[in-house]
Amino acid sequence: MEKKLPTIKEIAQRLSISISTVSRALHDHPSIGLRTRLAVKKMAAELNYEPNQTAIFFKQRKTFTIGVILPNLREEFFSSAINGIEAIALPNNYIVLIGQSHDDIENEKKILETMKKHRVDGILASISKNTTQFDHFEQMKSYDIPVVFFDRVPDVPDVHSVSCNLYHSSVEAVEFLIGKGHKIIGYMQGPPTLGIKNERLAGYYEALKKHKLPVDESLIVSTDLSTQSTEAALDLLLSKKKKPTAVLVFNDYVALDAIHYARQKKLRIDKDISFVSYANVSVTRYLDYPPIASVEQFPYDQGARATELLFKLLDSKTNRQEFPYENVVLKSELIVH
Amino acid sequence: MEKKLPTIKEIAQRLSISISTVSRALHDHPSIGLRTRLAVKKMAAELNYEPNQTAIFFKQRKTFTIGVILPNLREEFFSSAINGIEAIALPNNYIVLIGQSHDDIENEKKILETMKKHRVDGILASISKNTTQFDHFEQMKSYDIPVVFFDRVPDVPDVHSVSCNLYHSSVEAVEFLIGKGHKIIGYMQGPPTLGIKNERLAGYYEALKKHKLPVDESLIVSTDLSTQSTEAALDLLLSKKKKPTAVLVFNDYVALDAIHYARQKKLRIDKDISFVSYANVSVTRYLDYPPIASVEQFPYDQGARATELLFKLLDSKTNRQEFPYENVVLKSELIVH
DNA sequence: CTGTTAGCGCCTTCAT
């Protein structure tokens, strides 16, 4: 079988002209006579000729492919980000290669390796929750493959990134709770590697301080994001003599688990205990007891901006211009449900 | 800038041997002397040599890339399918290119075109809801790019596909409702292009017939999957003098909208009206009023099986064997919540 | 065992 697709060579032979003439004609090179050009195009059409992109990629040392590495497509946050990425990439004739780390640094390394082999032109990445060192990303520099991080960005200096500043919204979120009369407010944080910058926590402190509420470190608990761990964390909070009446939670998925569990324990949501969280995922629309408010982190925009930044880097590469490290920071927004 | 990566040529020059010897040594070709092989490998390591895959792809006419076309990554069904696809593809050294049609045939065509240009080795596709003709897929044959459809498969003969048979579960679902004492059961179907085979509807009929319940065609309504359309469809059902007490719904997303709307209208779920649907998406776990049961369609398995089938096709291509059209059908399963 | 040669499909000087 093995159909052979037509090549410029074949066109050239049939027309008894040279390959380079065909190539030029196809590209509307000015120095080609009208009649030959037409003849070439006609023949190309007849044969259903299409340029072999892999050959062109090979020659141009460019694949028009960008690799996206993220923890998990099943999280709405990341699938929305993909939409933002595609929105910029596709019109620019780039195509998107996706790899999921499933929050495991080993997978992340493998994916990066594979993408390198496939000679992607650039990489967008949101790091896994146990990624604490970045050699594998660092290494891309020596291959001249630019990397732009988004959302989950490493807390090291020399990288490009797009992320969402959560500080102000965190202050706002806690103030929102305070405004509702809450005096004892807990904070359930995620894995230490993720919130390195700890804007959430800083905002939490700031709001308490601003309203002269005491800080009780024992009201700060952690979850590794698993349901089990979240339940344990909530148990811890509820075991205090002075139980919190509200909790600021790392993200909506965790909040859903927490709310689910609280209800199992017969707590009345928004009476006995209230939750505010991050991500603003859309399913909460169908819930009877969603977090009362959630911080929107604009995944679509983050994806789009990160892709734009990556394209700037790719340009500067071809223009041999220097390009300083850029860290785009978007504003988050508290959405009250 | 423009770093030049080391090539076998460079290794050859430094060692003053021929390019092909280097190539062979690197591939552990038996006919290469131990000392030269070692020398070559050592030099390769020193220079940080890595084969240029794009060159290899080009030569082998193979990209080790498969394209996946699906409506929307944000639907859990499809992101789960991707996981099944990756589970088979990655270990086989294939990488996955993703394109979303957003349920629009025009996008579908563009994506297909782009993937063709990128010379993907094969394609997995779940068609958009307004894809009624398949020339663009058909055309792939002339480029020798095999296509395997999954889940949303076209209802035409000569294609490869993996899908889930919904007939039996549909019967079961309706019988489940009948068992709960429901006598008037509605059916809310999706866009005509999607359920062409209409296994859901056939199952619906069959169950009614089996239990000697009358068929009332006016209890069968349609939604285009949008919230608005779903609400209108539900209104239609509720406008009957003999209102249904239960409804079989096209999928969970539609069901969520329907339930949401029913509750707005002060209907008590599972008292005044019950819902059973398809897909079994995981968020229902957090809902107070989920559909009482949902038909699991095993997206992960569908993705995995489709990928396996695609690989068989790719093999048979290189072996020049004939391969008959294959239509794998998985069993669905009614999950009671 | 190793080297030479040709070629994958296309583009691009350099000639003519």
Next chain:
DNA sequence: ATGAAGGCGCTAACAG
């Protein structure tokens, strides 16, 4: 206005 030739990086058939 057109052709010839070389090369991108790698593989493989053909010679020794």
